[in-house]
Amino acid sequence: MKFKILIILSVFFLASCEEVIELDLSSSEPQVIIEANLDVADQTCDVKLSLSNNFYDSGEFEKIEDAEITLTSGNGAVYTFDYLGDGNYNAKDVMAEVGEPFTIQILSATYGSFTASAVTPKVAIIDEITVDELEGNPFGGDDEDGDKRLTVEWQDIVGEENFFRIQAYLNGVYLEGSYVMADDRFGEDGTLIRPFNEAFFNVGDEVEIQLLTTNEEYYDYFTAIANGGGPDFANAAVPYNPSANFGEDALGYFGIWQKASKLVVIE
Amino acid sequence: MLKRTIFIGLCFALISPLLKAQNFTLSGYLRDQETGEELLYGSVAVKNTSDGVTTNEYGFYSLTLPAGKYEMVYSYVGYQDQSILVDLNEDRRMDIELGSGMTLEEVVVSSKEADQNVRSTEMSVATLDVKDAKLVPVLFGEQDVLKTIQLLPGVSSNSDGDSGFFVRGGDADQNLILLDEAPVYNASHLLGFFSVFNSDALKDVKLYKGGIPAQYGGRLSSVLDIRMKNGNSKNWTGSGGIGLISSRLTLEGPIQKDNGSLIISGRRTYADLLLSAFNDDFSDTELYFYDFNVKANYKLGEKDRIYASGYFGRDVFGFGDAGLDWGNATGTLRWNHIFSDKLFSNTSMIYSDFDYGFGVNNAGTAIDLSGGIDNYAIRQDFNWYPNPKNSIQFGWDATYYQFDSGTFTIDQEDNEDIGGITIPSQNALEASVYLDNEQKVDDRLSLNYGIRMSTFSNIGAYDVKSYNEEDEVVSTTSYGSGDIYNTYLNFEPRFSASYLLNNTSSVKASYNRMNQYLHLLSNSTASAPTDIWIPSTALVKPSVADQVAIGYFKNFKDNAYEFSVETYYKWLDNLVEYEDGAETFLNEDIEAELEFGQGRAYGIEFYLKKNTGRFKGWVSYTLSKSERQFDNINNGAWFSARQDRTHDLSIVATYQLSPKLTLSGSWVYYTGDAVTFPVGKYEIDGQLQTLYSGRNGDRMPDYHRMDLGLTWTLQDTKKWHSDLNFSIYNVYNRHNTYSIDFSESENSPGEYEAVQTYLFGVVPSVTWNFSFK
Known part of the structure; x- marks a missing residue:
């Protein structure tokens, strides 16, 4: 619906205005937030546990530091996690085969126990990354952004539904929050082509594009987040709290993803 | 049981007058003297008795009385009554023309017609005088019947400046909007800021909020029956206006002359031309809409008349390489036939289409998206006037729908066709028969009772899928072209009664059941052209509404003042909503993403209107509640519908300062929309996310606004009339909230603040109107 917002703004740029208003909001009980990522290639599983706060609160989010976490693979292997501080936990040398299911269990004396499962996806390889000029693009960014757009091409995995995420590193720095979610509805079992419209680049930039193949729950979760979970809620159709595979007691997700990457230097 | 009661009542009603003396029938048309336009719903009464009828949708009346001498009174609001002595010793045809009765000083209205609101069995009905509506000040000076309707009790507006409306807590898709009997699927221009109805081409606007007669069906909450003018059958005349944006x-x-007429009406906005004139950045921006109405009719003798009418309108928005356009087209062919002086019939063939298209062509990549809905219909309606106590209406209709839910293509110049999706189109047939009777039981009690039987069938070719709880396809059954694979049959009883307490007051009660087989899926708050209509299917059950209402009606001071209070309760079932996080875009398994639930709406409406004098106007106030319940939304608990408005108040006034100057004003106040605000925030992937509480548990700020208008008549001669209309929208510059965003404060990073968007500050406008004869 971004296009619609664009229309409304265009139609009423003469009249419509924005202003800060005083608005009382209800407060809420802290909710448990779980981010669990199993990176198949790196054989590591990272878990971040935090809590929500009230909307007008400032400052850091509280972290959960007392959790016991275990990851169990389909073949019975059990992995334990080390606490790294600041709500971060990590398990190393996790061996995951394509199609293998994993279950993660998180136990906190203070906040309860949470369980989620996911299946290891197949890997897809990037064929090509093309660069084009943005001029005249109705979805284009403002002057501060670059004017080069990258478009990613890869082969779909034949015979099954697949889920992807495209993200980028600019000159070695991860572009937080700039990612594109894709499934294989357009171009199933053939070449998939998606523009990376979340960030634009300049001549000389060194950009590493990563293509993640993910489990379905991860894809659904980030699609929901991208469609309106953020604080910019004008775009959200009906506001709600997306949740993935941890059930109703916790927000967040357990994702397993395969990773392929390609480096481009923009000329 | 109810059907049998109706049947027995009907038989008795028909037979009893046969036992009396010899009867004759007086019939004909009621027309405007100057233009020859038929006057709809006018009153034809026998003086000093309760005998009388109302003219039908085509201005026809028929009244059967025992032989004798009568003084007949023909009347219509805004016209001078005519009394005619009739010696009824044979069947008589009398076509009557009324003069508009305007004196320079004021409109004199004092007639039987003026207390129709008290006497008729109709309740929960609002009739809008298009001439009156033109005096109400509006945004950009663009007169709009849909906006005037929002000022009536029980009708609430969508959002600031929007022509979308809600009736008695119902949803926006529960209003059946008919233009010359053709359904209009998307009645808004420019995403809702204007309606598709050009007031200049309209004759009559009638809104049924409850007690809906059996001839109408297909939507749960209301029927808005809009009739186009037939055109002046005596002289060539013209009218028009030049405004700031259109x-x-x-x-x-x-x-x-007197046998047939033609009317052509057009309107176009030119905001984009102004934009590009003032600012080069907008030189390649297209932004306009246009409407075109045309209607012709011709009398084929005393008993037959044919009409052809059409509407065509489109919105166009273009911005560089991207473009979006959408619009409606409707067409109606009608044949009025008088079988006998007691039996009138109309046969209509109707076409209606709504479609949209969206395209982007950028750097060799072309993206195209389109969709829509169209229908072909035929209907026959009969009015039978067996005796002065009964007016019977019956008929049938059949409508064939085609639902085109979306086609999407991507093409790249130097690439093969890289993809596209077409949601398979669906076909359906809706058919119904109905019968109802308006019966005067005695001098005080009048009844209107009827029944409508409706059917809805899905027709192939189509692949019907069934889904599991994970929204995955479990099985697919294919049906060939023309196969009927799912049918619903429903009975919809309708009933209303009015009891005269004395000459100036009455109590009324009504009940109606409605079924709706078409559902509009919308995932946003404003009306968007890309919202899609879907049919009921085996999975998506038809929506049902039952409504009861009772009311008290009272007129004061020789009908100068009208007062009414009505209370209603409405039960809604099988409502359709998207589930949380539904994949709404081009999803051929959209049915799997839907939730089904129920609703309830109740309220009380007060209405006080002054009809005569230099000072006219009305006050309407509604106190109401509208709630919904879906098993998988809000944990199954009841929540407020977005359009739940606790208080809704409108005050409208016009004052004739002098013969040349008329001042008008309106003030509206309503409780803010029920919305979901954040209660907290959290972090995912390094990005802030918002935490919400239950559905629609919060409120937008209250809405209020005052508008003022001044109409200054420049010239008013026999041949030429012109006036200037000045209007100021939002006089005291209230910043009414359109949306609220929450963003990080610029002054204190890390803290969030609420930022509201409002669309309109003070908006002055001027329009020059003219008419010539």
């Missing part, structure tokens, strides 16, 4: 022109005249 201009319009209407021409009408006889094809053959």
